[in-house]
Amino acid sequence: MKRHLFAATAVLGLTLAAQPAVLAQSEDALSRAIAADYDAHLEALYQHFHAHPELSHQEVETAARLAGELRALGFEVTEQVGGTGIVAVMENGEGPTLMMRADMDGLPVREQTGLSYASTDTGVDHRGVENPTMHACAHDTHMTALVGAARQLVERTDDWSGTLVLIGQPAEELGEGAIAMIEDGLFERFPTPDFNISFHTFSAIPTGTITYVPGYAMANVDSVDIYVRGRGGHGAYPHTTKDPIYLASMIVVGLQSLISRELSPLEPGVVTVGAFNAGAKHNIISDEAHLQLTVRSYSDETRNHLLTGIQRIANAQAEAYGLTEAEYPRIEIEETYTPALYNNPDLASRAVGALRARFGNEAVVETDPVMGGEDFSQYHRTEHDIPTFMFWVGGTTQARLDEYTANGQVPPSNHSPFFAPDDPEGTITQAAEAMTSVALDILAPAEGE
Structure with missing residues (x-):
């Protein structure tokens, strides 16, 4: 199943x-x-x-x-x-x-x-x-x-x-x-x-x-991909970059508030980051990180709140980090989901x-x-x-x-x-x-x- x-x-x-x-x-x-x-x-x-x-x-x-x-x-x-x-x-x-x-x-x-x-x-x-x-x-x-x-x-x-x-x-x-x-x-x-x-x-x-x-x-079962963009560079000079791994980490932390602080304690919901992929070498700051999420809910209203909340939190973290709107994370939600x-x-x-x-x-x-x-x-x-x-x-x-x-x-x-x-x-x-x-x-x- x-x-x-x-x-x-x-x-x-x-x-x-x-x-x-x-x-x-x-x-x-x-x-x-x-x-x-x-x-x-x-x-x-x-x-x-x-x-x-x-x-x-x-x-x-x-x-x-x-x-x-x-x-x-x-x-x-x-x-x-x-x-x-x-x-x-x-x-x-x-x-x-x-x-x-x-x-x-x-x-x-x-x-x-x-x-x-x-x-x-x-x-x-x-x-x-x-x-x-x-x-x-x-x-x-x-x-x-x-x-x-x-x-x-x-x-x-x-x-x-x-x-x-x-x-x-x-x-x-x-x-x-x-x-x-x-x-x-x-x-x-x-x-x-x-x-x-x-x-x-x-x-x-x-x-x-x-x-x-x-x-x-x-539950409703949704699969969500977040492509976090940054500005790559040398790991010794992080001030010249916008580190997508740092930004993606902040997004992962921020997503926890969707369940703990935005849903009623009586309303079930799950947002799990199942995969976090970025970078290829110790001393290189990459220009992208990829998060893969599973999102679970029961009601259509809760599902919509969680999915829109993921976009909101990702964009807000990118803005706080100083990225331009064109550099905000790209969110992809699989069209086919299990209701x-x-x-x-x-x-x-x-x-x-x-x-x-x-x-x-x-x-x-x-x-x-x-x-x-x-x-x-x-x-x-x-x-x-x-x-x-x-x-x-x-x-x-x-x-x-x-x-x-x-x-x-x-x-x-x-x-x-x-x-x-x-x-x-x-x-x-x-x-x-x-x-x-x-x-x-x-x-x-x-x-x-």
Whole structure:
């Protein structure tokens, strides 16, 4: 998942010890059917996806396999939507339209899990660099669980009425796939959803536990470059120069006031300088420094305040240092950004009700929002204003989490070369059951039908 590496379960506000070690699933027809389907079909599918990841915008074989799985179930499948995205539609009478999304891309990471089906594939990334590839962010579980849910819903068409729109989304790791599908007519060429749902596997949640956040759940994510100009010269004669390293340092310090003194203490925001590059030799004062920032917020108002504040502070520091207006820093804000993920409270309440009815109250836990980003947020920021809900599914067994805690460690995070669900069956079957349960609730036939 792009740019939201949850470092530990404490970040989520979830106390592991308070959660059940293993989900006590009811032995009803749905859970039995999904467990049997995992043995017969889903396990091999998951291992295939895991062993053959493809990088963002290159998910050709992955999309073809996912499209084939859904087409075989009777969905009308369209490929190459927004590049390599797929859209699968099944109409089943009158009722709402529900979109369920799985992201498909892997990461440029060399896998070190030691799994028998570990990836040994490589790919050329968006910068033209060849890298080992890995499903280090569990998108393989997302696709497999989506197929698992689809297989159950096809078997239960008497239990729901409406339209299912299942999508395989490319390029989530770059934050570009959702908007690419939207701009390629996702909501015009295909049935416009009344609701959108998705899930994400997360390593620091115990298998058998689902977490969720109503309202703002994840942040706006902006990338900002500041090119600080100066007047270079000899390091022995600094008075004849305008040192961009000094000026950039003052800008870095000044930016801290945006959070500490301009935002309400109750309003979240992050301005992090992730890279500071300048100069080439001990005794030369360069003529430029380059700062690279990540900026996080929830509301559009806070986002605008932070972005305009960066420009204001950079210019003010340059003026105070005696630069002319023509020499002020150049600010570049990436046009494509990941907007904040907002879980519609009404949809969240309904979905959580369905999840708790199936898994029990203790297994479905409300937690705190985080400052990571996720481009699933794009689907509700259109003229259609479609209610959206994403939840998180555990990816590490409680026993393994206890081992990490006993050793003073944290589990490998998503994006780590060591991360894969250590109980993929538990993760995938719960996710498939959860998606199926929410879909059956939302698409439940009206009384009398």
